[in-house]
Amino acid sequence: MKTKKKKSVWEYFVSAVIVFIYLIPIYVLVVMSFKSVTDGSTRLSLPNTWYIGNYSKALMDSGLLQSLLNTCIITFSTVVLELFFACMAAYPLARNKSRFNNTIRMLIMGVMMIPSLSILVGVYSTLVSMHAISTYWGIIVVSVAFGLPMPIFMYTNFINSIPESLDEASAIDGCNAFQTFFKILLPLLKPVTVSIVILNGIGMWNEYGYSLYILQKPKMYTITLMISQYFSTTSVNDLNGAAAAAVIAIVPIIFIYLILQKYYVQGQIDSAVKG
């Protein structure tokens, strides 16, 4: 009994060290966001007086609110379109394993290997010629296209695990391929859909590389672009205001993570398992 107790003391000590190392940056950020610019306390100490002016200022900033709205619109549309195209594409790839379809599947997986920024020049000039710079649809189609292979891969694996006899039974009952897909398979895809929504939703919320170049008008900025504005233009005098804006950007994500953690963890594992 005694040794067991000792052992768990050791475990709690290590746990405490890990938690400390992982929470300290968030602590510093939050504490900074509650200090006024004139607060002379050091980074690691609590504010001399708790000051909420940074938050009220950030929440009054119409640019920041607009960027939150933009991010919601872009994230939502991208994820919905990705789900729609991906689950449809996965159906024939999982159910009709002809040699031709196998080639298609390999091609899609090959696209997954293209690092999106490596063809920045090509994407950007394509979008310029389509007048898609600083539009919602420009960033959305590019994100959907680059984001598609992974959900296709996940859906294909998932549909593979659903017995094909289900399709056959529905065919005997008179469903055509479309009806089988929408009425029989689609409802079964819920768990993997939840994973994809969370994974890609968070990815889009945090997206920066492409929005930086596609969304050039300040009115179109997403939250990450807005945060980088806060940090670069105000860096000399108002890091505390920038910290508050960063907290506003992070809070929804952390909140969603804590609620949907179970699904998120599963999604992370599903997307990693090689099929």
Added chain:
Amino acid sequence: MSKRKRRMNWFYVPALILLAMFVVYPFAQAFQLSFMKWNGYSVKKTFVGLSNYAKLLTDENFHIAFRNTLIYGFGSAFLQNALGMAFAIFLNRKFRGNSVVRTVIYMPVMISGLIMGYIMSFFVQYRGGVFNEVLSWFGTSQVDWMANGGRGVLIIMLVTSWQYAGVSMLIYIAGLQNIPKVYYEAAIIDGANKKQLFKNITLPLLIPAIFTAVVQNVIGSLKLFDVIVSLSDGGPGFSTHSLSTYISNQYFKAQNAGYSATVGIFTFVFIMIVSIVMTKYFTGKEVEA
């Protein structure tokens, strides 16, 4: 059934059209531009043959960016996996509160690399940064952490490894849970010690998980972009650039769109080779559980 199956194929057509328009076509265009001299916006593009590729050999800033990319890619993949495996083995022990620790370790993965870079800039700043604050407790002289390119690269690598260790941790936790307990029981009856258990059971059966985690990390970190922008923006000079940041720098700041496309094609080919080599290396090492 076969007509029905052929009709099914219509379902992937929309996805293929999107991929063709916004990935494959831009890819072809980037490839074509990599043989051109172009400033990025004018109508005038001059065909220059292989001279952009020849420039890769002599451009020192590109060499720095490439070296840094290797450090970011392999260095943080190594650290991330070492940390991830250590966390997973630790959290695989049954004690109350281990799920809390897991939640906390995974939390930074949620935060955008860009914002994480800004948070970390509060740590590495010369005036009043957290690191210097800690140094001052010991009366040690202050350090300007990001002023030195080599140290900057290391700091960026450490930040990414720390931030994303949770991803590898999850993969290893899943891998560890897949190992049947009976193997350990049988080995203990045969008199195996802890070290032997790890070396002969845990490690070989974790190979698929290791493969997944390493490949994901290497490819992910070879593409490192956001955190560099917010932590150093490639500076001082070009000393902390990665290939990704160098591509955008050459396109939008230096207005060498053609050359930027060349660096992009190089990056693509390089990452492709790395993933093929790694896949070859790991296949055949898997053990059936």
